[in-house]
Amino acid sequence: MEKTSEKVRNIGISAHIDSGKTTLTERILFYTKRIHAIHDVKGKDGVGATMDSMELEKERGITIASAATYCEWQDHEINIIDTPGHVDFTIEVERALKVLDGAILVLCSVGGVQSQSITVDQQMKRYKVPCLAFINKCDRSGANPSRVIEQLKTKLGHNAVAMQIPIGLEADFEGVVDLVSMKAVYFDGINGENIRVEDIPESLLSEAVGKREELIDVASMFSDELMEAALEDNVTDELLISAVRRGTIAREITPVFIGSAYKNKGVQPILDAVTNLLPCPSEIENLALDLSNNEAEVILSNDPQKPLVAYAFKIEEGQYGQLTYVRVYQGTLAKGDTIFNIRTGKKLKVGRVARMHANQMEDIGKISAGYIGALFGIDCASGDTFVHRDVNLTMTSMYIPEPVISLAIIPKHSAAEVNMSKALNRFSKEDPTFRTFVSEETGDTIISGMGELHLEVYVERMRREYNAEVTTGTPTVSYRETITRLAEFNYTHKKQTGGAGQFGRVAGYMEPVIEEEFVFENKITGGAIPTQFIPACEKGFRKCLGKGPKMEFPVTGLKIVINDGQSHSVDSSEMAFQAAARGAFLEGYAKAKPVIHEPIMKVVVETPTEYQGAVMGSLNQRRGIILASQDEGYICVIEAQIPLAEMFGYSTVLRSLTQGKAQFTMEFYIYKQVPNSVAEELAKKAAEKKKKNVA
Amino acid sequence: MLKKELIFRNPLRLTGHEAEDILHSGGFGAVLARAGLGKTAILVQLALDSLLRSRNVLHISLDDSVKKVCLWYEEVFRNIADQYNIRQIEELWEAAVSHRLIMTFKVDGFSVPKLEERLTDLIEQKIFLPQVILIDGLPFDKGIRESLTELKKLAENSSMHVWFTVRTHRHDEPGLDGMPASLLHLSDLFDIIIQLQPEGKEIHVKALKGGLEACDYPELLLDPSTMLVRQ
Numbered sequence: 050m051e052k053t054s055e056k057v058r059n060i061g062i063s064a065h066i067d068s069g070k071t072t073l074t075e076r077i078l079f080y081t082k083r084i085h086a087i088h089d090v091k092g093k094d095g096v097g098a099t100m101d102s103m104e105l106e107k108e109r110g111i112t113i114a115s116a117a118t119y120c121e122w123q124d125h126e127i128n129i130i131d132t133p134g135h136v137d138f139t140i141e142v143e144r145a146l147k148v149l150d151g152a153i154l155v156l157c158s159v160g161g162v163q164s165q166s167i168t169v170d171q172q173m174k175r176y177k178v179p180c181l182a183f184i185n186k187c188d189r190s191g192a193n194p195s196r197v198i199e200q201l202k203t204k205l206g207h208n209a210v211a212m213q214i215p216i217g218l219e220a221d222f223e224g225v226v227d228l229v230s231m232k233a234v235y236f237d238g239i240n241g242e243n244i245r246v247e248d249i250p251e252s253l254l255s256e257a258v259g260k261r262e263e264l265i266d267v268a269s270m271f272s273d274e275l276m277e278a279a280l281e282d283n284v285t286d287e288l289l290i291s292a293v294r295r296g297t298i299a300r301e302i303t304p305v306f307i308g309s310a311y312k313n314k315g316v317q318p319i320l321d322a323v324t325n326l327l328p329c330p331s332e333i334e335n336l337a338l339d340l341s342n343n344e345a346e347v348i349l350s351n352d353p354q355k356p357l358v359a360y361a362f363k364i365e366e367g368q369y370g371q372l373t374y375v376r377v378y379q380g381t382l383a384k385g386d387t388i389f390n391i392r393t394g395k396k397l398k399v400g401r402v403a404r405m406h407a408n409q410m411e412d413i414g415k416i417s418a419g420y421i422g423a424l425f426g427i428d429c430a431s432g433d434t435f436v437h438r439d440v441n442l443t444m445t446s447m448y449i450p451e452p453v454i455s456l457a458i459i460p461k462h463s464a465a466e467v468n469m470s471k472a473l474n475r476f477s478k479e480d481p482t483f484r485t486f487v488s489e490e491t492g493d494t495i496i497s498g499m500g501e502l503h504l505e506v507y508v509e510r511m512r513r514e515y516n517a518e519v520t521t522g523t524p525t526v527s528y529r530e531t532i533t534r535l536a537e538f539n540y541t542h543k544k545q546t547g548g549a550g551q552f553g554r555v556a557g558y559m560e561p562v563i564e565e566e567f568v569f570e571n572k573i574t575g576g577a578i579p580t581q582f583i584p585a586c587e588k589g590f591r592k593c594l595g596k597g598p599k600m601e602f603p604v605t606g607l608k609i610v611i612n613d614g615q616s617h618s619v620d621s622s623e624m625a626f627q628a629a630a631r632g633a634f635l636e637g638y639a640k641a642k643p644v645i646h647e648p649i650m651k652v653v654v655e656t657p658t659e660y661q662g663a664v665m666g667s668l669n670q671r672r673g674i675i676l677a678s679q680d681e682g683y684i685c686v687i688e689a690q691i692p693l694a695e696m697f698g699y700s701t702v703l704r705s706l707t708q709g710k711a712q713f714t715m716e717f718y719i720y721k722q723v724p725n726s727v728a729e730e731l732a733k734k735a736a737e738k739k740k741k742n743v744a
Numbered sequence: 745m746l747k748k749e750l751i752f753r754n755p756l757r758l759t760g761h762e763a764e765d766i767l768h769s770g771g772f773g774a775v776l777a778r779a780g781l782g783k784t785a786i787l788v789q790l791a792l793d794s795l796l797r798s799r800n801v802l803h804i805s806l807d808d809s810v811k812k813v814c815l816w817y818e819e820v821f822r823n824i825a826d827q828y829n830i831r832q833i834e835e836l837w838e839a840a841v842s843h844r845l846i847m848t849f850k851v852d853g854f855s856v857p858k859l860e861e862r863l864t865d866l867i868e869q870k871i872f873l874p875q876v877i878l879i880d881g882l883p884f885d886k887g888i889r890e891s892l893t894e895l896k897k898l899a900e901n902s903s904m905h906v907w908f909t910v911r912t913h914r915h916d917e918p919g920l921d922g923m924p925a926s927l928l929h930l931s932d933l934f935d936i937i938i939q940l941q942p943e944g945k946e947i948h949v950k951a952l953k954g955g956l957e958a959c960d961y962p963e964l965l966l967d968p969s970t971m972l973v974r975q
Contacts, residue, residue: 563834665865665871666865669871674842675872676841676845677810677813677814677846677848679847680847680848680853681850682853686810688810
């Protein structure tokens with residue numbers, strides 16, 4: 050039975066890859082009795098963790114798609130979205146964070162704050178998600194939670210405060226001292242399910258007292274009551290927790306918990322913290338855009354009685370058809386309701402409503418405001434907003450980057466071809482950063498995405514889930530063409546080859562535009578080109594954009610203005626004007642100084658300081674511009690902008706340069722003009738390709 | 745055109761040096777003020793002046809993160825562009841930023857030998873050849889003279905000049921020559937010393953040494969709303 054929304058927590062678990070977030074989720078599900086046995090991510094039992102429902106995830110030990118699940122703890126209902134850690138899949142992380150009210154940031158006690166933790170943290174900041182930190186793997190050799198807390202402060206700028214201190218570390222890690230109750234907590238039993246609370250060991254007492262004072266100091270900034278109580282030495286657990294909660298929700302404090310999920314230690318206290326410290330849906334302000342009022346921002350009320358506003362944050366094609374994960378922000382979404390998809394304007398009938406638990410499900414009658422659930426058989430795309438017919442609101446659209454890398458895929462046999470198209474259809478619906486199309490030139494199917502790994506994983510998924518064996522070509526960078534100056538055109542298309550002739554003249558100019566891909570403006574006066582032929586002119590110009598005359602890359606950033614022309618009462622036709630537009634385009638384009646643009650990536654390398662010179666050198670060799678270096682003492686973070694074309698295979702280079710101690714993240718930044726030398730090289734390649742095709 | 749306009753209009757050029765760089769190779773300049781008056785803003789304006797003239801600027805911050813330093817530049821640049829109603833500043837900004845490298849250090853972790861090591865890395869591998877160095881947040885405490893002398897040699901050898909921010913304190917007594925305590929016995933190392941002085945609601949930009957001494961130039965103020973220097 051559903052509780053009131055005060056007892057609901059929608060949380061995500063975000064982290065750097067291999068910090069153990071899936072293991073932590075697995076333990077959470079076990080302790081909340083959603084599963085009855087623990088299977089490790091790369092476990093010998095071959096079952097894999099519950100949240101990694103895809104075959105590939107189980108094998109690689111990574112989480113690819115966010116699986117949603119829910120569980121109950123201390124009378125609270127917790128919806129958990131497990132999020133992937135690879136930067137290639139950040140669209141998944143971003144979607145998850147958008148619908149969350151709080152998060153657990155999992156950090157490795159050995160690796161500390163790593164580059165991906167920084168990316169994930171930035172995303173949390175963007176969506177203003179309050180978070181708790183869980184320093185995992187305290188049983189590992191080299192574990193140092195204090196250092197990680199320090200890094201949280203210095204690298205991520207969190208006001209991190211320890212809520213616990215460890216009892217032993219590395220192989221001697223036994224449990225934790227809770228700084229609120231000032232008790233030692235041990236986790237007994239095969240799966241750590243039996244909690245034993247004892248007095249703090251003598252050897253840790255003074256450290257615990259000191260750390261508790263620090264905690265009270267930090268927390269008292271958010272509660273005058275606590276400050277007074279601290280002065281009178283009369284701090285109660287409730288007072289301390291409520292002050293920490295206030296600071297956490299305001300994103301002013303990051304409470305830090307420690308443990309080892311793999312060794313079943315410290316997981317139950319983090320569940321307590323989720324219920325005690327993270328906000329319920331009504332404590333978070335969610336905004337929608339009012340389409341009837343010039344997209345003005347509207348605060349949603351989280352009231353189940355008000356008109357529905359829900360957001361589809363994930364689409365999956367499962368064995369029972371399309372599954373749509375939704376978060377209801379206002380109103381109630383119930384079976385049998387009629388809802389509207391605000392993007393398409395289509396009316397939809399709600400069929401089954403379910404609550405998901407990784408790849409298992411449980412039918413529920415309705416989803417109330419503040420809850421996360423799943424719908425079946427609803428035709429929509431991820432990012433769509435569903436509303437009641439009385440409202441015209443849309444949730445803030447998410448930033449979706451353009452793909453930067455492409456790969457040709459060829460099915461190995463005819464059976465694979467059908468399966469491949471099914472798979473591609475599903476993937477492109479699920480993931481807006483994954484695109485697919487057929488190359489007109491080669492007839493190959495091309496897939497595009499955000500990085501090498503991104504595409505690699507989809508190719509693997511095609512094989513595993515759809516039995517579609519494909520061979521892949523070498524990845525290619527998505528170059529673009531654009532013009533750099535205004536150029537005029539005046540082209541007459543005239544053909545008289547017996548039968549009806551063709552005649553059309555199109556004149557005007559083209560110029561570069563910055564924020565638009567293509568703009569067409571008709572400034573024809575006096576009917577120089579009859580109105581019925583104007584769309585044919587636009588079509589003719591548009592057709593030229595797919596393959597630029599310079600090097601056959603797509604043309605962007607172009608404005609065409611037509612201001613004159615001529616027609617013939619008999620020989621002019623749509624086809625003639627399309628041909629005239631094509632001719633005009635070629636004429637103008639040649640004069641408009643066309644250039645090639647390439648995707649530039651923002652690369653962040655995190656390296657031990659001793660390798661910083663070598664790393665900077667390696668970035669510089671790749672036509673990179675080094676923007677900044679942040680010296681953190683033992684570690685140095687270098688930021689650079691580098692063309693994607695130069696980044697293939699960089700992970701291997703970086704590994705060998707730094708003995709595997711450095712790591713990097715990469716995300717699309719901007720399209721920029723390629724230098725002349727590279728443009729010449731590309732022209733050479735294009736010419737060779739043309740020759741081959743002719744031969 | 746736009747670039748020239750911005751360079752010409754930058755009021756910092758009114759410090760009495762119309763042509764090219766205000767400081768010569770190995771020259772030192774200092775911006776003095778109490779905390780929060782706008783030392784970094786002045787430094788960033790000096791940097792932008794150099795960047796717009798395609799000079800390579802190495803900005804070293806011992807206080808702020810890279811992100812914060814970048815924000816300073818964006819803010820000051822936007823304010824300059826707004827002030828002169830200059831549109832389509834993206835290209836100009838991109839061009840300027842390509843001449844800038846930001847390095848941040850922890851105050852305790854910074855030393856002249858360390859900087860020298862970093863500079864050697866940058867110069868030898870032809871990654872970045874700085875022509876102007878800005879050091880924001882260097883504590884002017886004991887032993888600083890030695891470090892500064894070392895740095896001056898380095899700057900001379902590498903044909904660079906260096907600007908510093910120097911924090912002054914309300915309670916510090918100035919020396920006989922009017923120099924604030926932080927720069928006492930150090931002023932000989934500096935060619936230009938600018939001080940930000942709050943007077944009522946205004947912040948005056950005054951020259952303690954070099955540049956603005958000549959009375960022919962109009963008095964400069966720092967506008968607290970835009971953090972830009974104006975007449």
